Amino acid sequence: MVTRLFLPRFLPKVFTNFVEINQLRMSTGNVEPTPAKRSTPPTIGTHNGTFHCDEVVACFMLKQLPEYENSDIFRSRDDKALREKCDIIVDVGSEFDHAKKWYDHHQLTFQDTFNTLRPEFAEKFDIRLSSAGLIYCYYGERVIQSILKRERNVQLSPSNLKLAFLQIYRNFISELDAIDNGVQMFEGGEPRYKISTHLSARIGKLNPSWQDSNSETDQRFHKAMAIAGNEFVENVIEVACSWIAARDHVRKALEQAKTIHPSGEILLLDTFCPWKAHLFDLEKEYKLEGVPKLVVFNDGSSWRVAGVPVTPSSYLGRKFLPTPWRGLRDEELSKIAGIEGLIFVHHTGFIGGAKTKEASLAMALKSIEFTDE
Numbered sequence: 462m463v464t465r466l467f468l469p470r471f472l473p474k475v476f477t478n479f480v481e482i483n484q485l486r487m488s489t490g491n492v493e494p495t496p497a498k499r500s501t502p503p504t505i506g507t508h509n510g511t512f513h514c515d516e517v518v519a520c521f522m523l524k525q526l527p528e529y530e531n532s533d534i535f536r537s538r539d540d541k542a543l544r545e546k547c548d549i550i551v552d553v554g555s556e557f558d559h560a561k562k563w564y565d566h567h568q569l570t571f572q573d574t575f576n577t578l579r580p581e582f583a584e585k586f587d588i589r590l591s592s593a594g595l596i597y598c599y600y601g602e603r604v605i606q607s608i609l610k611r612e613r614n615v616q617l618s619p620s621n622l623k624l625a626f627l628q629i630y631r632n633f634i635s636e637l638d639a640i641d642n643g644v645q646m647f648e649g650g651e652p653r654y655k656i657s658t659h660l661s662a663r664i665g666k667l668n669p670s671w672q673d674s675n676s677e678t679d680q681r682f683h684k685a686m687a688i689a690g691n692e693f694v695e696n697v698i699e700v701a702c703s704w705i706a707a708r709d710h711v712r713k714a715l716e717q718a719k720t721i722h723p724s725g726e727i728l729l730l731d732t733f734c735p736w737k738a739h740l741f742d743l744e745k746e747y748k749l750e751g752v753p754k755l756v757v758f759n760d761g762s763s764w765r766v767a768g769v770p771v772t773p774s775s776y777l778g779r780k781f782l783p784t785p786w787r788g789l790r791d792e793e794l795s796k797i798a799g800i801e802g803l804i805f806v807h808h809t810g811f812i813g814g815a816k817t818k819e820a821s822l823a824m825a826l827k828s829i830e831f832t833d834e
Contacts (some may be wrong), residue, residue, distance in 0.1 A: 502529070521690035523549065536678075551595070559599060566594075578598040591641035706734070724829065727757060727825045778811055800827065
C-alpha cells in the first residue's frame, strides 16, 4: 500500500506561470537502465539491522516514482539474496553500478560527489555521496515532479526544475550525505554544509534500543520512512511553491532597480518575500555583485527600508540608514529627515520604517545620497 502524504498549503498565484511541461523527464544525460524484471511490482533492496537516514530517504524517494510506488522493501545483508530478489539495491552490496541499479557507497573505490555525477551544475558540492545522494542524483528530478503532480497537480518548467533540484540538494540531501559519511562541517571559516533539520539524528533514534527486541526493526524502518518522507515532501513543496516564487520577485526588483534610482542601488519589493539569499545569487547571475544597497518592502503592517548585508547572514551592511536618524521615532525622526510619515530607524541603522510606500522610498533615496562625515 502506498502512503499518501497530503500537506495542506496554498499555491501562490505566481506559481501558475511555471506549469509548462507535460511529461516527466530527467535532465541528466544518463540513459535510464532497463534490466530484466525480477518481480511485479519491483522489489527495492537495502540492508537490514540498524537503519540510517540515507537509505530511509533513498527508499522513500524511489517509492515516489510510478515504477516503484507499490514496491516491497527487502532488507538483508545477503548479497546473493539481494541480487536474486531485488530490482534495485541501495546502501548495501559493495557495488555502485547505475546500469545494474546497484547503489552502494561504502566501498573504498567509491568517491563520487554531486559534482562528478551532475557536472552540468556549476555550484561546488564536493561531499562524498550517501545512498540518498546517489538516488537523488539519478532520480531526483522525476521524484520532485512526481511529488508536485500528486500533492499540487503542477509541474515545473525545465528551468525551474533545475533550480528546485539544486536547492533541495543544498538544503536537504547534502546534509544527509555529509553526516552519513562523517564529514566535518567546518574546514576553515565557512561550513561545507548546513544542518537544517538534523533529520539523521531523529531517524537514528527510531531504531530499537539495545534493550529492545530487534524483531521490530522492519516496522520501525517503515515508520522512519514515513517521517523522513513527510519532511522531504514538505521541503519539495516549500522550494517549488514558495522559494522559486520569491526568487522571481527578487529578480523582477533587481531588473527594475534603475527605475527607482539611476545607480540601481535601491530595490523595491511590492510583495514581501525572503530576499537575502536570492539577491546574492542573482547579483552573480547579472554580474551586479555589491551594487544593491537598500531594499524597500511592505512587511504587512508598514513599509520598511533595510540595508543589504555584506553576506546573507551578516549583521554588517553595505549601506545603512544615516547616522543622525538612528534611534529616532515618529515626529522627531520625520523632522530630522525632512520626510513626513516616518516611524522609526533602528539604533544600528540596518532598518527603518515608514507609514507609506512614498515615505519609505524617500527614506531610501535620501539614505543613498547621504554621506557620513
